[in-house]
Amino acid sequence: MDKNQNPTNFSVSDIRDSFPIFKEEIDGKTLTYLDSAASAQKPKRVIDFISKYYLYHYANVHRGAYSLSENLTSDFEESRSIVRSFLNADSEKEIIFTKGATESINLVANSFSSLMNPGDEIIITELEHHSNIVPWQLIKEIKDIELKVVPINKDGSLNIDKLREFLSHKTKLVSLTHVSNVLGTILPVREIADLVHNNGSRLLVDGCQGIVHQQVDVKEMDCDFYVFSGHKMYGPNGIGILYGKQELLDEMPPYQGGGDMIRNVTFSKSEWADLPAKFEAGTPPIVPAIGLGEAIKYFSSFSIKDILSHEEDLLNYAMEKMSSLNDVKVIPAPKLRCAVISFIVEGTHPHDLATILDNYGICIRAGHHCAQPLMEILGLNSTARISFGIYNEFEDIDRFIDALKGAKRILA
Ligand SMILES: Cc1ncc(COP(=O)(O)O)c(C=O)c1O
The missing domain is CATH 3.40.640.10 (Type I PLP-dependent aspartate aminotransferase-like (Major domain))
Structure with missing residues (x-):
């Protein structure tokens, strides 16, 4: 079975088809949108x-x-x-x-x-x-x-x-x-x-x-x-x-x-x-x-169970891939968590990282995420953050991980 297709009628490829933005290339690159926690893309139906x-x-x-x-x-x-x-x-x-x-x-x-x-x-x-x-x-x-x-x-x-x-x-x-x-x-x-x-x-x-x-x-x-x-x-x-x-x-x-x-x-x-x-x-x-x-x-029109299960699969997949990368430090979060991963790449400013990833067509958030007091408690000024929506596919994470490896090479 396609890893973007869970057992019910929840189909990520159908969902992506209903968001016009994913049909467009951005500067010749596939758009990899990993910033839904900031603002989500809009389906054609709503537009x-x-x-x-x-x-x-x-x-x-x-x-x-x-x-x-x-x-x-x-x-x-x-x-x-x-x-x-x-x-x-x-x-x-x-x-x-x-x-x-x-x-x-x-x-x-x-x-x-x-x-x-x-x-x-x-x-x-x-x-x-x-x-x-x-x-x-x-x-x-x-x-x-x-x-x-x-x-x-x-x-x-x-x-x-x-x-x-x-x-x-x-x-x-x-x-x-x-x-x-x-x-x-x-x-x-x-x-x-x-x-x-x-x-x-x-x-x-x-x-x-x-x-x-x-x-x-x-x-x-x-x-x-x-x-x-x-x-x-x-x-x-x-x-x-x-x-x-x-x-x-x-x-x-x-x-x-x-x-x-x-x-x-x-x-x-x-x-x-x-x-x-x-x-x-x-x-x-x-x-x-x-x-x-x-x-x-x-x-x-989707079951919340399907949405949550898809987002959990994305989260687990991304965590597993990120844990295999040296220098990438995921900010600890409890078991009861969802759809968001904050991280830093040792020796790299999150803004520099986000700018390089943008060259690969990848949108991530970098900064204090309007939570400066929390950053202070974490002992950081800022983090990089990826977050998921219903339209994210496993390939988004693959592209993100490849770009992260490329960024690490550039910044090394
Ligand atoms: C947890 C949380 N609270 C409040 C807000 C503020 O939302 P808005 O800027 O849409 O008013 C945000 C936006 O990122 C948020 O994530």
């Missing part, structure tokens, strides 16, 4: 769907009394239903469209913090992306609250005992990643949700990586907030999701003011609209939101 809306169906939503706008509003709200069903949330009121995960976290940081008192605490972890660090630092200054950081173990897993120790009556929120974008560590979010709730606190899960590499069911996970960006799940950029439990979102004040989020406005005061409009001030990212619905339909 066509989006252009159809700009070509033939475009207007504003929630405003027009004419059918073009009414039809678009209905498609926009249909997309919200698709997201709700994908996450298994209870209601469309719990699904807020934002422009990305970063905005979703800033929304919670600004709005949820108004329910906090000076001296209250927020807990994050050493694994976090800057998006789940900086918004809390900004709020910490304004609200006089404390920020605690749970350490990781040597293998890159979270030190759950420390989290237990940190939880106290002062803890209002624990905000952590579902899957690390640097190490691929998968956090036991359900177990953590129990700990957090037994302490009377709330849990935000940054699902930027988790949404494409794990089965996500917010009820099963019992998180209070779950955030992600459309562009990492084969959808458009400029669209993100904040899922929040309705009773919490109801309690929280709006994040931004403007059109669409109000029921009534006078010069002396305004009344807010109901959820989800309360958190969607101004013209929303209309077409990206509709495109996200199509990307979710595309992603859901």
